[in-house]
Amino acid sequence: MTAPTSRVSRRIGSIAESATLAVDAKAKAMKAAGEGVVGFGAGEPDFPTPDYIVEAAVDAARNPRFHRYSPAAGLPELREAVAEKTARDSGLPVEAQQVLITNGGKQAVYNTFATLLDPGDEVLVPAPYWTTYPEAIKLADGVPVEVFAGPEQGYQVTVEQLEAAVTERTKVLVFVSPSNPTGAVQSPQATEEIGRWAAEKGLWVVTDEIYEHLTYDGVPFTSIASVDELADQVVVLNGVAKTYAMTGWRVGWMVGPADVIKAASNLQSHATSNVANVSQMAALAAITGPLDSVEEMKVAFDRRRRAMVEGLNAISGFSCPTPQGAFYAYVDVRGALGREIGGTTPQTSAELAEVILEQAKVAVVPGEAFGPGGFLRLSYALGDEDLARGLERIRELLGSA
Numbered sequence: 440m441t442a443p444t445s446r447v448s449r450r451i452g453s454i455a456e457s458a459t460l461a462v463d464a465k466a467k468a469m470k471a472a473g474e475g476v477v478g479f480g481a482g483e484p485d486f487p488t489p490d491y492i493v494e495a496a497v498d499a500a501r502n503p504r505f506h507r508y509s510p511a512a513g514l515p516e517l518r519e520a521v522a523e524k525t526a527r528d529s530g531l532p533v534e535a536q537q538v539l540i541t542n543g544g545k546q547a548v549y550n551t552f553a554t555l556l557d558p559g560d561e562v563l564v565p566a567p568y569w570t571t572y573p574e575a576i577k578l579a580d581g582v583p584v585e586v587f588a589g590p591e592q593g594y595q596v597t598v599e600q601l602e603a604a605v606t607e608r609t610k611v612l613v614f615v616s617p618s619n620p621t622g623a624v625q626s627p628q629a630t631e632e633i634g635r636w637a638a639e640k641g642l643w644v645v646t647d648e649i650y651e652h653l654t655y656d657g658v659p660f661t662s663i664a665s666v667d668e669l670a671d672q673v674v675v676l677n678g679v680a681k682t683y684a685m686t687g688w689r690v691g692w693m694v695g696p697a698d699v700i701k702a703a704s705n706l707q708s709h710a711t712s713n714v715a716n717v718s719q720m721a722a723l724a725a726i727t728g729p730l731d732s733v734e735e736m737k738v739a740f741d742r743r744r745r746a747m748v749e750g751l752n753a754i755s756g757f758s759c760p761t762p763q764g765a766f767y768a769y770v771d772v773r774g775a776l777g778r779e780i781g782g783t784t785p786q787t788s789a790e791l792a793e794v795i796l797e798q799a800k801v802a803v804v805p806g807e808a809f810g811p812g813g814f815l816r817l818s819y820a821l822g823d824e825d826l827a828r829g830l831e832r833i834r835e836l837l838g839s840a
Contacts, residue, residue, distance in 0.1 A: 482818045544680060548647070550706055646674070678690055748761050
């Protein structure tokens with residue numbers, strides 16, 4: 440009998456580690472070792488979860504009803520609340536049976552592609568993209584097709600670019616606005632144009648709306664799901680992590696046509712079953728409660744956003760457009776490559792990120808994690824003092840613009 444060539448399957452062995460989590464883990468390890476690292480890596484609000492949400496979780500933990508298994512697709516009251524929220528905020532009328540509660544947004548992403556894709560199906564992924572999309576697509580035997588939109592067009596993909604990338608194998612378009620990693624927000628007009636185009640092509644649209652409440656300068660959030668022609672071929676992904684500072688509670692959801700949600704629920708029933716009931720009740724309190732705490736956090740994010748852009752543009756070789764949403768700055772660092780920095784000469788943004796971490800003790804995520812290299816992503820969801828300290832360290836290392 441011939442021994443297997445590998446102890447790990449090709450499918451799982453081909454997965455790339457989450458670059459953002461890897462950078463965050465390395466920064467935390469350096470901190471634990473006594474090094475004063477400033478971490479711009481993870482997209483995680485530095486605020487505590489609002490008190491009324493925590494209290495709802497405490498009450499749920501004391502209720503024996505929530506000590507037992509619950510439906511794999513989610514608590515009925517939370518599914519109903521998400522349906523109402525989706526109709527209100529995304530302009531997509533749905534019923535509770537069209538909602539699947541997931542273990543964070545990532546499981547919603549995985550479930551969606553696993554449910555929609557057959558081997559060889561192509562997915563248009565506008566780049567820069569969140570690092571998990573291509574991996575989840577490949578796990579479903581799909582083929583991610585990058586469509587790059589650079590800083591000269593505000594990191595916003597156009598219908599013309601999408602049209603040029605379509606083939607007979609294209610089945611899905613990924614649409615993310617506000618964007619991680621760039622903070623770009625598509626206008627209502629552009630959103631409708633792309634939605635109508637996708638509908639005419641007969642494509643599914645998977646729209647990630649987890650940053651819907653984080654836009655600035657009066658820029659509106661517009662859901663592509665509100666395009667009437669897409670109603671039966673759109674899946675909305677969302678969750679409570681970013682808006683309510685609940686990254687550790689692990690509650691997300693997918694909303695879509697009933698047959699797709701039923702199939703994804705069957706998958707989840709075998710993979711993880713129900714999301715923790717206490718977390719679900721916390722999420723229910725979040726999405727049915729006031730947005731006062733969210734607005735307070737948004738004021739802080741806005742202040743940090745402006746400080747981040749000003750600080751990055753003051754660094755030699757850096758050029759950063761002002762993001763209109765989320766809590767990330769995506770800086771073009773191609774002007775800083777190929778010159779000596781601290782005794783080394785980085786040729787790629789990945790090498791530059793390593794130099795910045797090792798010599799300035801600042802953790803950033805290189806553009807290679809999100810598509811083409813030549814860029815860095817920095818999250819400004821951290822304290823004002825840390826933000827200023829981290830930017831000053833990078834400026835001291837690279838020099839002033």
